Amino acid sequence: MATSIQQTLIEQTVQAVKELYAADIPAAQITLQETRKEFEGQITIVTFPVTRFSKKSPEQTGTEIGTFLKERISSIADFNVIKGFLNISLSDAYWIGLANTSMLEDNYGKFPANGRKLMVEYSSPNTNKPLHLGHIRNNLLGYSVAEILKAYGYDVIKANLVNDRGIHICKSMLAWQKYGNGETPESSGLKGDHLVGKYYVIFDKEYKKEIDALKAEGQLEEEAKKNAPLMKEAQLMLQKWEANDEEVIQLWKTMNGWVYAGFEKTYKQLGVDFDKFYYESNTYLLGKDIIQEGLDKGVFFKKEDNSVWIDLTDEGLDQKLVLRGDGTSVYITQDLGTAQLKYDEFQMDESIYVVGNEQDYHFKVLFLILKKIGKSWAEGLFHLSYGMVDLPSGKMKSREGTVVDADDLMQEMLETAKTRTEELGKTDDFSEEEKADLYDTIGMGALKYFLLKVDPKKRLLFDPNESVDFQGHTGPFIQYTHARIKSVLRRADYSSSVAVVNPEQLSVYERDLINALSNYPAILETAAKEFSPAHLANYVYEIAKIYNKFYHEESILKAEDETAKIFRLHLSAISAKVIAESMRLLGIRVPERM
Template structure:
């Protein structure tokens, strides 16, 4: 049991005996640094149930705890705050229960299943920096939910149809001269993306020519010949034209191979895939059924809508007047299809940028009105955009930060900084490259994930690879330092299986480290509840800071008292394990040497 659980049960027992009142909950907070104590019980919320002076109530509870709870060695009351001093023996005993726990902090998976959607790219361009934040968030949230005890399905819906795809296809037909990824040596998704940029260039040139001929710019933008050709191609695709469909399959195939390489390098994966070309007609039958039930209504032009004004939203179209589906229709159908495919799903998490906040409010409300009970457990993992010092990215103009290029640059930056530090003399070239990649990707992932998802990020590659401060490399370096300690401890015969001596008097830094470890299981649960990898990332940084303070102030391998030495090596080992587990939830690897 954690100290909060022990104290909570005994505070409630004390209140019952002292005041004959049932206290529903006990509020804790860390003890302020300028007061003696390890944990603080906040008395003020109890005044809703107990009449009296908060200081007097605190004194009575403190005295009860000191007398009845062996873990409590002393207490003091400051206004309405009861500061509790916990005995060293409690912390040693607690550490003994977790030191050999290989899955410390992780909960065994239950049948409570959730689906997490992330990535969901268009097949007309390669993945970019924005996709990296999406993928890292979605993957990490899926891993954290899994660690919290959920059964998790990772999925994406690939946007493989529409006018944007036809633009790349048409540009390849006109300007490609039959080139392929194999003939050019260009990764498939990048090759297709080049033609998306080529289309935009040709489109703008046609508009400029038309405007020069006296045609209004807005008219030119709608009637540029290359755009009309792309629209005609889309109609042919929807009609099943063999030539268009064949080209679509070929070029999408190039893109999928390219995506697979990027996903592998980024370290993310998926359990199931959905394709818009399969799902874009889903939902039409649901709309027809909802129309019969009065959930939707039809306007004079034949279009179908839902009125959400009573919920503070507006009217939303779900079917056009010509009977074609809109994105909302598709998303309704896809959500229902996913539950049919995975009947054990009890919720879904959509990892999508905050520009779609309104869309998901509407989607979830529509599904609720349609009577789907699981709609209550749908969550939009909304996140802010990623900015660069150079400004905003634009796909059509080819000014995006390519995901592959960014990962390669991060690896090079990590290599340059590592060489400056000069600690890799005994590494082979292959080992160096693997380490640079691990550090570079760790820097990238940690820099993005340590920020609350809702916040916008200004990404600075140089700052992210700093080996000091709240960065991935700093934490990786501390992990490697711990592994070095463990190797030396093993060489000198330190027995990590030895039971810690319960009578040990702990150094304050040992106690602080155990207290920090104690927070790990709760941190995972809190991160799962809030869909926030940032809580795990910043917990890990706090743990590392605490360890480094411990390392600087306490002798580990130089300790002459064998019982103390064993405990300190065991503590180092557990901190290392916890760093590795926490970083695995963020999709970050840790090196044994640096």
């Protein structure tokens, strides 16, 4: 989003080229960027594209344009030219005016409704085991993207497609039936999702024993896997489920109920929510109508065994099965049907699927098929692909030895936050309830910030200890900065209703802070357009750093006069507001004190 000063600079640079060099340059060719820290100025105009009209050196061209702009724009205090870069210094009056206008508004940085509807689908858990570290990144990413897009003006629907059926669900059901002795979450003291996950692991162990026994009898491994009695029983259970067998359906409902109660607790602690749940048990038969539509349009073709395929070799992909020869669905069949179901229900303009990058190929095929069939809304589909999360070996224990459980990780984060905070002696005057809330705020803030500050596409290494650092590039550092600002405002008994008297001039620290705060709407827009909370996460860290520099270099409560004191309190209040709102969009709470 171009601010008014940026727009003015672009328009006047176009005019300068017209008047100085009798040439027309498109506004799109005028490049503005933030001035590098080692040079004077705040906004830089790249003059290289103009030299083909001026027929002069970049330095001379920059000087001529700079002189033209300074005469026309009162907000420009000075300029300097470094090679092909024209660095503009804006006046103190401009920055003071900025701090006293839009930044004062309650809705600063929020965009008006744009009339577009968008769905963000995330989480998508299986009901045979608890959520794990990968799910945490998925949930935090989906939630934050949804909140950022809301602030950007979209009408957002948060959706969760639950994988609640299939052979993997039957495995945990069968193991509980055979080995569970009626165990329940209440009798075991386990969260429901952990209890069901326990039996999924038991199935796997018993299944491997049967495979080994059959191999010892001379069967090959693939043969043994198919012939193992447990697998045959699980497949029979799935057939009974699909035939709506009363006993199997009742067990499925009971065990899924345990899982949902467990998920609900995990979601609550993670601080994520959903507007709409879809269940694979209701959608797995969808899509066959779309297959027929594709056959009628010649998009699909049948093979001799009656299976239905699409040929995507012209798009650099391959042939893809979309319906088995016996008429049963494959995974993409139901995804086609679910996409149509979601659009029919909400008529959204865009739909974002938050799914790991191992599914990149699947979504390329899915979107391509929908476009080829002629679904106009398929142009609005987007796969928000993200990388895996790794942990330093030995840092975390997991129940199954391979996957890091989400609840275990969150508990470890709380304990780490408690230890670190108590070491610093910052909670001596807190009640036990206040301490518990603070440890949760810091621990979850550390986890969320560490996962969201990295571009979603990148694989990341999550170090729980490094994330709870009050001085590093972390959530707790930003939270501590917010608490520091709030402490200053409390001690000053600051009220936003106090009239601000403008100082005659600004220090470099005040100007840097106003400049950084003024970038908030543009950063929010970038984060929304790129579906990347990382932009906002890294921006709010910069705000915290710049504020702390301002805090250390400028006296606030003991300022040289009342005008300076009130103005600096005013800047502090804006800083707190921008930090709190940025962190809220990341799903992170900020404490009033710590």
